[in-house]
Amino acid sequence: MPLLIERIQEGTVIDRIQAFRGIRVLEILKLVLSGGKQEEMKSRIALVINVPSHHMGRKDILKIEGRELQPAEVNKIALIAPQARLNVIRGGKVAKKQDVKLPPKLEDIAICPNPQCISRSERESSVFLNEPSGLRCQYCERLFAPNELLV
Amino acid sequence: MTDVISIRDLDKPTIEKLLESAEKMEKNLFTSHEMFRGKVAATLFFEASTRTHLSFQTAAQRLGMSIVPYYHNASSSTKGESLRDTIRIVDGYADILVMRHPQEGAARYAAEQAQHPVVNAGDGGNQHPTQTLIDLYAILKAKGKIKGLNVQLVGDLKHARAMRSLLYALGMFGATVKLAAPVGLEMDPAIIKETEEKFGAKITQTADLDLSGSDVVYVCRIQKERFADPYAASKLAASFRISPELLKNAKSDMILMHPLPKIDEIPPEVDNSPHAYYFQQARCGVPVRMAVLAYCMKGKVD
DSSP states (O other): OOOOOOOOSSEEEEEEEETTOHHHHHHHTTOSOSSSGGGGOOSOEEEEEEEEETTTEEEEEEEEETOOOOHHHHGGGGGTOTTOEEEEEETTEEEEEEEOOOOSEEESSOBOSOTTBTHHHHOSSOEEEEETTEEEETTTOOEEOGGGSBO | OOOBOOGGGOOHHHHHHHHHHHHHHHHTTTSOOOTTTTOEEEEEESSOOSHHHHHHHHHHHHTTOEEEEEEGGGSGGGGTOOHHHHHHHHHHHOSEEEEEESSBTHHHHHHHHOSSOEEEEEETTSOOHHHHHHHHHHHHHHHSOOTTOEEEEESOTTTOHHHHHHHHHHHHTTOEEEEEOOTTOOOOHHHHHHHHHHHOOEEEEESSOOOTTOSEEEEOOOOGGGOSOHHHHHHHHHHTOOOHHHHTTSOTTOEEEOOSOOOSSSOGGGGGSTTBOHHHHHHTHHHHHHHHHHHHHHSSOO
16 A cells, blocks of 8 residues: 655655655754744645655655745755755645755754763753864864764 | 854964064063053953963953952852853853853853953963963964974873864964874874865874974973873883983974973973973963953954
């Protein structure tokens, strides 16, 4: 039995999310808000987890109805879903597609892996600057590969 | 008003102006400075330091400021107060904050919390920008230039934060740098790469101690407190000593530098050699830190 999720007419589809990372993507994009703000959300959201994929073996897909997310918003997920692709849907068709890429600055998404870093004791997460040779923690100034950061 | 947190934040023209300002400060060191009469400098030392703390206090007082010192052992952070709260409180008392902290990035974090300028006096293994400025100033004073000099950095280059910032700054100023470290205590390759890429610096590495050809030899201590086994640390330190025999190969005008405190990496008999320059180097601490404090208070270098 196939699992069917209906097509959306207007909105955003984020495809090629690494399998089981979709929930974290929802959190980073602040689409699931804690503290009773859910009532304010008008859009229907579908998260499909662990879908067979030609490209990736398995993947997650996220569909957000009635809201066009901008690349600048979605690029924040590049850290945990580097292969993700943003599709803007208008009139039932893909109007725009773009692969995500790491933004110049990653704020409040990842924790610094350096246990001596001040951000570990004084902040919930750190701020990383995207430099040619890696991601530099704004506090301890150490350089990390994207997959080293704790998310 | 401005902060001094990391050597990475300072461009070459600013560093050059700071060094010129330090020269003026040194000329007028013993005439009274009324520049910041009535201002208060808080020196927050969450980690032990003698030279850095004393020279910052001296520098502030020579600029006419008064001092409120903070000693970690006798304060509320031992009760578990967050750095954020401590900084907010002290920021309400003082006009400028000088801070040494064992955690990396603490100075940048403090600068975000404080309205007043923050000067980094060392944040764990990360940065110690005023030490680097002192080193550059001391080299310039002895050699008249930095560009084209052969500078050798010797010792535990892995743990010494002073060496990392110094390598970066030497690269910026066009020196040719040789890194001599015992196996396992080499400089972080990321810093070498960054310095080469940003400034086109010429950097070589070796595990053998040979002083010939160097204009400046900068030695740092094996940081025993960072080793689990003190005996292993002592053995390593002994193998990288600057002995009088080793100095025979050195150029006659080579200067021997050290951030101090030195333990056994430079034996006391070397102190009287014409190469020994570390005590003069340490004296540069006051004028350079005066220049830095004035820069932070005014937000520009005069």
